[in-house]
Amino acid sequence: MDLASGIRQRGFRRWYERELLHCHVFLALTIACLIGSIGAFEAASQARESFNRWGNVAAIVICVGTGLWALRRYLYLLLYAETVAKQADCPGCGVYARFQMVAARDDGRFVQVRCKQCAHQWSIGT
Numbered sequence: 138m139d140l141a142s143g144i145r146q147r148g149f150r151r152w153y154e155r156e157l158l159h160c161h162v163f164l165a166l167t168i169a170c171l172i173g174s175i176g177a178f179e180a181a182s183q184a185r186e187s188f189n190r191w192g193n194v195a196a197i198v199i200c201v202g203t204g205l206w207a208l209r210r211y212l213y214l215l216l217y218a219e220t221v222a223k224q225a226d227c228p229g230c231g232v233y234a235r236f237q238m239v240a241a242r243d244d245g246r247f248v249q250v251r252c253k254q255c256a257h258q259w260s261i262g263t
Contacts, residue, residue: 139245140221140262141238149234153222160214163207170204220263229257 143152174197181193225234229252236250239258247262 141241141245141248156218163211166207167204170200174200224261227252230255
């Protein structure tokens with residue numbers, strides 16, 4: 138979900154919370170892949186038959202590849218959420234995340250917001 142529709146539907150704070158939860162699912166997948174690759178490596182080192190060994194090597198490759206993809210996705214989503222969150226401070230009065238969305242660009246990645254306290258307008262997005 139893009140920034141504009143997420144803020145419009147849920148508000149900024151809930152959007153930010155949901156983005157953090159979403160990215161941490163990828164962190165959990167990374168940890169699961171790490172554990173799976175360690176287990177497959179252990180099984181491959183103790184396998185007696187060549188067929189079992191190659192199956193475990195394939196499991197290692199799949200776990201490592203999936204883990205690296207999940208780690209990359211985790212870092213991307215986390216940095217995106219943090220970049221947007223750093224822009225949620227009102228430049229006029231300094232209050233955090235108390236704004237309403239005024240307008241959004243066509244791609245949904247930039248939104249124009251207005252502070253509820255001092256009515257200052259600024260842009261948020263990446």
